Amino acid sequence: MSVSPELQRERDHLARARAELARMREQTLSLDAHGGDRVSSEFLAATLHRRAASLADDPTSTLFFGRIDRDASADPTTDGNGMERWYIGRRHVADEQGDPVVIDWRAEVSTAFYRASRTAPMGVTLRRRFGIDRGRLTAYEDEHLTDRAEHEVRSQILASEIERPREGPMRDIVATIQPEQDEIVRADVGTTVCVQGAPGTGKTAVGLHRAAWLLYAFRERLARTGVLVIGPNRAFLDHIGAVLPALGEVEVRHATIEDLVASVPVRGADPVDTAVLKGDPRMAELLRRAVWSHVGSPQDALVVPRGARKWRVPAYEVEEILGELRTRGVRYEAARQMLPQRLAHAVLLRMEAAGDSPDDRVQDAVARSTAVKLYAAQVWPALDPKAVLFELLADAAVLSRHAEDLLDRDELELLVWPNPPRAKGSARWSVHDCVLLDELADHLSRTGSLGHVVLDEAQDLSPMQLRAVGRRCSTGSATVLGDIAQGTTPWATDSWESSLTHLGKPGGHVEVLDRGFRVPASVIDYAAQLLPSMAPGLGAPKSVRENPGRLDITRVAAGELLDRLAETVAAMSAEAGSVGVIVPDADLDEASKALSRNGIEHGVLGFDHGDVDHQVDLVPATVAKGLEFDRVVVLEPTAIAAAEPDPRTGLRRLYVILTRAVSALTVLHAQDLPDELAA
Template sequence: MSIEKKEFEYEKNKLEDTEKWIDGQISTIEKDNEEFENKIGVLKKQSKGKYSEELEITEKLYNITHKSLQRYNEAKIVPYFSRIDFREKRSTEIESYYIGKFGLGDSKNGEEKIIDWRAPIADLYYSGTAGKVSYRVSSGYVDGELYLKRKFIVEDKKLKDAFDEGINEIILRSDDNEENNLVDEFLKINLEKNVSSKLKDVVATIQKEQNDIIRSEKNSALVVQGSAGSGKTTIALHRLAYLLYKYNKSLSGKDVLVVAPNKLFLDYISDVLPSLGANTVKQETFEDIARKVLGVKSRVYTKDKKLAYIFEDKKDEEKKLVVKASEFKGSLLFKSMIDEYLKNIEEKDCDVDDIKISGYVLFEKAEIKRLFVEDMKHLPIDNRKEEIKKYFNLKLKDKVKSILDKVSFRYEYNIARLKRNMIDGAERRKQLIKIYDERDSEKNYIVKNVKNVMDEYFENWKHTDTGVILDRFFNDQSIYDEIVNDKVTKKLWSYMKKDFNKNREKKTIDSDDLAAMLYIKFNIEGNDKFNFKHIIIDEAQDYSVFQFAALKNLCSSSSFTIVGDLGQGIYYYKGINDWNTLKNNVFKDNFNYTALSQSYRSTVEIIKFANKVLKKQNINLEPAKPVLRHGDSPKVIEFMANKEFAEKVDSIVEKLDKLGKRNIAIIGKTYDECKKINDTLRKYSKNQWKLIRENDKSFEVSKIIIPSYITKGLEFDCSILYNCNEENYKDTELDKKILYVALTRALHYEYIFFKGKKSKLIK
């Protein structure tokens, strides 16, 4: 049954009261903040640059109140988005809880006015249904009964709409005009909003299947296979915000790494974490984090540039070698070769000498070898050497004393013999003084130089940098004969060797070499500077199994959130084609998998059209299931000339402008194609278009021209695909995947242009 108007009025008044309360809290906090600020100024003058415990405490209090002030100011806009009514099992009282993006409490009495969406009881909003329910807390479960789940739409600090789950009706619009009442779902209202230039938080519309993923435990590798538009990126970021909230005593933003496909995507997601209170999370591309870990400044030949080359270059034979090389460098075969190579390095490092000084043995090679091969085998190679050196330094004082005793004993023997064989007199005294001087000189030499001997020994035992080690792998014939041999064709090996050396001369690193370089570095030198407790990897299907093996070394606890879509694996030749590959070869038993097939991005018609292309791929994936949001079917439009294309695009823009849809992307297959589109539209279009380049770090969504492979993860009100003809989109696995990516970017409208014969993929 419908909720009466008085319910809407109650919620309207409740929101107004809450906003007044927030204003009061802000006023109180601002006064506290001002007092702390003034006190800090006074204490700084008094301390005169010296340490002051009172100053340190006051600064901490100021930082706390400052963050609190930011939270309350943001909450002013939309204090909460839902209400649940819940009665605990042993209680007779039904309590109402209002849930918002941030938990807010009264600064005077500590009463919690608004519940944080990540709090245990908030789970009932996302996963509970009316009737008997329970939610999990640290000590177990709280049982009870859920009586109400109410959702609010707040705009401009006013309650616009509200409805109760199960009724699916808007309560009453605030204009009191019943003819304008909407009968629609809360989710559908949010999905029909226009795109912005940045990904936004979705705390109000998280669905049950998404909530289950967000609240999963952290100490495993969680893999989420999500179809296009399933919200997997958003889920991953909200999961991170949840983990930071739940494990706030052991996990902070600085302990987390987000790995994204490109800098444009990083900019697109950059607002989500700060808006959820996670400001200090490190967000990088794989190439950039690899360069930082390796400590190199060389340019990187990125995967996107390589893909563009594969798309555009006409030399089929060389293109095949590029693809084969990329496939090999991401493979388990290459990793096994590097493992064998590292084993060879380890064995050669066992061929050590005694550490000696003045002919005396400080430490025997047998002991060094035992420590290196057995006792410290769990450590990276160079770390073992450092630990052996530390261990020996602890024993050095006793070792030196023992050697000095031996020196003394040898000279005492010589002195005794001299005394026996010579009569006391001036000559004997002269000889004795000489022996004493030689003894003291030798002992002094040992004492003064023993540290240098140790340092020199261990310095000579260290390795050169990672790049040089990989250089030897490709260029040392003995390594090829021993490790590679017939496992790789001579033609492919010759190409990889030539390409590696060419890049070295240009001071460039192929992105496909980074996994091996990281892996070698971790095994030789270890990883002290970059050690994360949780890593999120987006578009994970585009990473090779070797890249995952390398990234695993950056995480101290094997705690990962891995999201991707095999259907969008445009780097299929080196990426993941089956998530079990990660389970079997990287994470083993510490692995959990879940799939999301519900798509929230596009209309039913757009998703059905894209699914036709997905079904043609050589993978066994369940097609995306659309939310019941209908719209226009995608339009397939033929054009004959550039001018005609521009005119038809202008007509589409005009139509969309009237509908309030202004975020439009023309998607070209390649960057070269996008440049041609840009030239055409500059010449014939009435509208201004921005060409997105491969290395752009940001963009404002309006009217853009963008290469297909950069669009992954992005979304637009309308997408216009350029020239989907037989020549441009062939019946190949790569073209099927890139077309599927392009066809799943639009929220509301989609147009597919072609010139000549239409591609078989869209027939």
């Protein structure tokens, strides 16, 4: 098949870029790591290894996916004139003279590729997108942004890339980032951004690409302080885990909220009402009171023997020292460490008044003396978070004393263990207790802060969980991602302003993404019928895809449901692309057996694991949030909704599940559908 001269020229440039990348990698591998000492040499060797790994070529992809031609003379920030040509890709590639062959998508000049338009061309005269198939350039498509007479045409290459079937983990979207997404991605490192994103708007991808951009633009700062991505479960983290490494960022940690606060083995579970209460923001004040109540009121004077004399600090003066430490705004443990020096200083003042001339060494010796250490430990004891929480939950009198004017009698009964264990070592801590223990630990000693945290599915976090996340970015910033309509926990938020306040970022900026690029119109319109009942006032998302996708709703006799499921999945898996089979949690085992009986190889996803390397994945309904598949089969929607504790949460869970499909959704049911979907 003949190739046009222009496409051949672009292929030649790709070949040149690959050769230059190989040269850059070989040059890096040839370098010897010789530092000033062994530690420096090992650090340099590790840096060179990471650099070489980032320069590895992927033959299944291309080094660039777009090109812009710019009129340099129209850019007031440059002294250039004439035309510039920039190829935009996932990494920077330069020739032997250091001139760019491919520009990193995160570079400032690449911004115009994503944002330029005919009304605001940003100096761009032509934007070219490339069709790609297994690492080869197959086509190109041009937009002439200075030709005002040319009518707006949807990019078919862009649409094909968005709809391209996939298997395995989520992939990056650097070739398809939209202008409104790019503005969020490139928000300053000091800005906390909250993205309210309807299904299919790419909010998760935006958050991950923002992390990649921040690490590029503020490399030195964030390399020191770190970046963390927090997701709802392990299956979700495995699903997104390949995105940042594909963009050259391999040192970003991923965690669930449970990972974040894990300090004890979880062996217990809380009733829903108790779990909701343990996530209430009033618990923070209750725990603060419990910690600081351990600071005693001195009854006796401090007496410090030194040589032939005894120095006495009266109890009222010690009380003043304790009061001053309480109001310094430091953590309990930091103040406890200060106390011996404060007491020693009071002793030194008495020594000076008696005519002595003690120095700092004397004060340190007094602070380390047995008398001062024992006295300080008596009035300001060391604390352990587990012991503090155990005392609260095991002793109704202690809890009632600290919860005065915070909780009512019914709430106190919810918190107190009905059959408390004899010792904290035998306590059956719950996941919600871990959040409280994390709060207590922060009251004792300040939690270290990262440079940036990406928090996905944030609408499902309780105020106390949000506080735990906020502690990890108290001196940094955050990207908060979620959709209020997809809140499926009993404590799900109804207000991003409230969530940002609990996170410690009340000044965070809320951005709304409502253009659906991933979910087709037929699917999103079907699921949106649930919105008036579950999230009144929240606008319905708008699909901007030309391809409306496919929607099939089929009623099946109860005894034939699993056979029809296997038949439907077998037909779907005959085509390229991923297949997600979402079933009620209670039906997971039976559905898996039905697929296996019919010879359908599949993975099974769970809260604590992901198995995303199969074409077909079986997904329990409670794990589906945040995942995407080319084609989705949903089994028994009414049973999925009924499994939730209240009707509204059930409809929200159903809304999440019905919006996981990129191309086609099939609904199989034996029970009547919910009224909202009956039409």
